[in-house]
Amino acid sequence: MIELTDLTKRYGDKTAVDHLTVTVRSGTVTGFLGPNGSGKSTTLRLILGLNAPSSGAVTVDGHPFTDRPRGLRHVGALLDAQDIHGGRSAVAHLKSLAVSNRIPLRRVGEVLEEVGLAEAGRKRIGGYSLGMKQRLGIAGALLGDPPVLLFDEPLNGLDPEGVRWVREMFQRLAKEGRTVFVSSHLMSEMEHTAERLVVIGRGHLIADETLSEFSRRGSQATVLVRTPEAAALAAILTAEGADVQPAAADSAADDDADADGDAGGLAVVGLPAPKIGELAWRNNIMLAELATQNASLEKAFMELTADAVEYAAGEAR
Amino acid sequence: MSTMTTTAVSKTSVPLPNEPKPRFRDLCRMEWIKVASLRSTWLVLLVAAAATVFINLNGVRSDIQYLDNDLAHPTQVLPDGTVWHFVYNPLFRSLSRIAVQLMMLGGAAIGALTMFGEFSTGQVRTTFAAVPKRGGVVAAKITVLCTITTVLAFVVALVSFLGGQAMVASRHVGLSITDPDAQIAIAAYTLVVPVCALIGMLFGALIRNATASIVAVVAFLFLLPAFFGGDKYRWVVEVRHLFPDDAEQTLAFWHKDPYQTMGKWPAGHTHAWLVYAGWAVISIVVAMVVVKKRDA
Ligand SMILES: Nc1ncnc2c1ncn2[C@@H]1O[C@H](COP(=O)(O)OP(=O)(O)OP(=O)(O)O)[C@@H](O)[C@H]1O
Ligand SMILES: [Mg+2]
Numbered sequence: 001m002i003e004l005t006d007l008t009k010r011y012g013d014k015t016a017v018d019h020l021t022v023t024v025r026s027g028t029v030t031g032f033l034g035p036n037g038s039g040k041s042t043t044l045r046l047i048l049g050l051n052a053p054s055s056g057a058v059t060v061d062g063h064p065f066t067d068r069p070r071g072l073r074h075v076g077a078l079l080d081a082q083d084i085h086g087g088r089s090a091v092a093h094l095k096s097l098a099v100s101n102r103i104p105l106r107r108v109g110e111v112l113e114e115v116g117l118a119e120a121g122r123k124r125i126g127g128y129s130l131g132m133k134q135r136l137g138i139a140g141a142l143l144g145d146p147p148v149l150l151f152d153e154p155l156n157g158l159d160p161e162g163v164r165w166v167r168e169m170f171q172r173l174a175k176e177g178r179t180v181f182v183s184s185h186l187m188s189e190m191e192h193t194a195e196r197l198v199v200i201g202r203g204h205l206i207a208d209e210t211l212s213e214f215s216r217r218g219s220q221a222t223v224l225v226r227t228p229e230a231a232a233l234a235a236i237l238t239a240e241g242a243d244v245q246p247a248a249a250d251s252a253a254d255d256d257a258d259a260d261g262d263a264g265g266l267a268v269v270g271l272p273a274p275k276i277g278e279l280a281w282r283n284n285i286m287l288a289e290l291a292t293q294n295a296s297l298e299k300a301f302m303e304l305t306a307d308a309v310e311y312a313a314g315e316a317r
Numbered sequence: 318m319s320t321m322t323t324t325a326v327s328k329t330s331v332p333l334p335n336e337p338k339p340r341f342r343d344l345c346r347m348e349w350i351k352v353a354s355l356r357s358t359w360l361v362l363l364v365a366a367a368a369t370v371f372i373n374l375n376g377v378r379s380d381i382q383y384l385d386n387d388l389a390h391p392t393q394v395l396p397d398g399t400v401w402h403f404v405y406n407p408l409f410r411s412l413s414r415i416a417v418q419l420m421m422l423g424g425a426a427i428g429a430l431t432m433f434g435e436f437s438t439g440q441v442r443t444t445f446a447a448v449p450k451r452g453g454v455v456a457a458k459i460t461v462l463c464t465i466t467t468v469l470a471f472v473v474a475l476v477s478f479l480g481g482q483a484m485v486a487s488r489h490v491g492l493s494i495t496d497p498d499a500q501i502a503i504a505a506y507t508l509v510v511p512v513c514a515l516i517g518m519l520f521g522a523l524i525r526n527a528t529a530s531i532v533a534v535v536a537f538l539f540l541l542p543a544f545f546g547g548d549k550y551r552w553v554v555e556v557r558h559l560f561p562d563d564a565e566q567t568l569a570f571w572h573k574d575p576y577q578t579m580g581k582w583p584a585g586h587t588h589a590w591l592v593y594a595g596w597a598v599i600s601i602v603v604a605m606v607v608v609k610k611r612d613a
Binding site: 075089095 | 339440445448612
C-alpha cells in the first residue's frame with residue numbers, strides 16, 4: 001500500500017505535484033494517468049525518496065521508504081529504462097544490486113530468464129534496444145520479490161508480444177497480493193492493464209476510482225455521421241450549436257465505423273442522433289450512416305485532463 | 318536523514334521480519350562490482366600506472382648517460398669561480414613530479430567517474446532505490462575508491478623507486494628503502510593519489526556531468542596553482558602550499574643536495590600532511606552532504 005498525504009513538490013516556482021492525497025491499494029493494478037508533464041514521474045520519485053517533497057508525506061506499507069536501509073525487498077521500481085550505466089553488462093548490473101541487498105545471486109539468473117534476457121545478459125547494456133532496457137529495468141524491479149512495484153511508462157519500446165507479457169505479469173503480481181502502480185500518458189495502454197485509475201493533471205488529483213467508474217465520466221457522447229454532403233451538413237449542425245469535427249479514423253472508439261471510405265465522416269458533439277437525422281432530412285441531405293458512440297475511456301481521460309489544464313491556467317491568471 | 322539518533326526514539330530502520338541484517342560490506346561489494354565491471358576504470362588506471370612507471374624509469378635511464386661522467390669529475394670550477402660538487406638526487410627521476418601528476422590525474426578522473434558515472438546516466442536513481450540510505454552508498458564508494466587508488470599508487474611508487482635505485486645501484490648513488498627520506502617520499506607519492514581521487518569525487522558529486530567534472534578537477538589541481546607562482550608575496554606562496562601537488566613536492570624534496578632549495582617560505586612536512594588530510598576530509602564531508610541533500 002502506498003499512501004500520499006498532501007504531497008507537494010515545487011521546482012522553483014513550478015509546482016510539479018500539487019497537494020496530492022491518494023492511497024494506492026494492494027492486490028490490484030493501479031494505473032497512474034496524466035498528460036505529459038502532469039507530474040507522474042515526479043510523484044514516483046517522491047515515493048522512492050529520490051526527490052524530497054516540498055511538503056506533505058508519502059509512506060510505503062506504513063513507513064517512509066527512505067527509512068529502509070535496503071530497498072529492493074520493499075519496493076521494486078522501474079522509473080526510466082535509461083537510468084542505468086551503459087558500460088556494464090546486465091549480469092554485472094543486477095549482481096551489484098543483489099549483493100547490496102543480500103539477495104541470493106541465483107535471483108539474477110532467474111529474473112533475467114523471466115524477462116527474456118538470459119541470452120543477452122553478458123552483453124553491454126549500452127548496446128541494448130529500448131525494449132531490452134525496459135525488460136532489464138523490470139528484471140531489476142523483480143529482483144527482491146517486493147510487495148510493492150512501481151513502473152513508469154513500462155510499455156514504452158515493447159513489441160506487442162512484450163506488451164501482452166507485461167500486462168499478464170502485472171495482473172499476476174497483483175493477484176499475489178502486491179501493490180502494482182503503473183504510470184502512462186496513454187489511456188489505451190491502461191485500458192487492458194489496470195483495474196483502478198489515479199488520474200492527475202498539472203499535479204492535481206482528478207480521479208481516483210475504478211476503471212468502470214471512470215469510463216462513465218466521459219460526459220457527452222459523440223455521434224458519427226457519414227454523408228456525401230459533409231460540408232453542408234457540418235455548416236447546418238454548427239449553426240445549431242454542435243461541435244463538429246472531421247471523424248478521426250484513429251480514435252479508439254470508432255473501430256466499428258471506419259468501414260466505407262467515400263462518404264465524409266463527421267464527429268458531432270452536442271446534438272443527439274435523432275436531432276441530427278431530422279436536420280439532415282429537412283435539408284435534403286442524404287445520410288450514409290448515423291451512429292452514437294459510447295463515451296470511451298480515452299475520451300473521458302481527454303476531457304477530464306483538458307478541463308484540469310484549463311482550470312489551472314485560469315487560476316494562474 | 319537523521320542517522321545520528323541512537324536512542325529508541327529513532328525509527329529510522331524498519332527491516333522486514335525475515336530480512337537479512339544490512340551490512341556495510343555488502344555496499345562495498347556493490348561498489349566494487351560497479352567499478353570492476355567498467356572497462357574505462359581499468360583503462361584509465363592501468364594507462365596512468367604504466368605511463369608513470371615508464372616515465373620514471375626512463376628518466377633514470379637518461380640520467381645514467383651523464384652519471385658516469387659526473388661521478389668521474391665530481392668537482393668542477395664554474396666560470397665565475399665557484400666550486401661545485403656533484404650530488405646525485407636519487408628521487409628526482411625515480412619519483413618524478415611529472416609522473417606523479419599523471420597518477421594524480423588518473424586518480425582524480427576515477428574519483429570523478431564514481432560520481433558522474435552515477436548522476437549523468439541516471440544510474441543513481443536505480444542505486445538509491447536499492448539502497449535508500451545514501452550515506453552508506455557514499456561511504457562505500459569512498460572505501461572502494463581509496464583502496465583501489467592507494468594500492469595501485471603504492472605499487473607504482475614502489476616499482477618506480479626500487480627500479481630506479483636498482484638501475485643506479487652499481488654506481489653506489491642509490492637510496493635504500495629503509496632510508497626515512499625514501500619512505501616519506503614513497504608515502505607522499507602514494508597518498509597524493511587517493512587524495513586527488515577524493516577531490517575528483519567531490520567535483521563529480523557537485524557537477525554531475527562527465528566532461529565538466531573532469532575539466533573542473535584538472536583546472537583545480539593543475540591550473541589554479543599556476544596562478545600562485547613566484548615568491549614575491551608571502552601570502553601567494555602560502556596559498557600555493559595549500560594544493561596537493563605542492564604538498565607532494567614538499568614531502569618528496571631531497572634535502573641532501575645543498576644546491577637545491579625549496580624557495581622562499583617553504584612549507585614543513587606536518588603542513589604538507591595536513592594539506593593531504595584537509596582535502597580528504599573536505600572532499601568526503603562536502604560530497605556526503607551534497608549527495609544526501611540534493612534530489613537524485
Ligand atoms: N528536476 C526538475 N527540475 C525542474 N522541473 C522539473 C524537474 N522534474 C520535473 N519537472 C517539471 O515538473 C513537471 C512534471 O514533470 P514529470 O516528469 O513528473 O511529468 P510526467 O507526468 O512524468 O510527464 P511525462 O508523461 O511526459 O513523462 C514538468 O513540468 C517538468 O518540467
Ligand atoms: Mg514521466
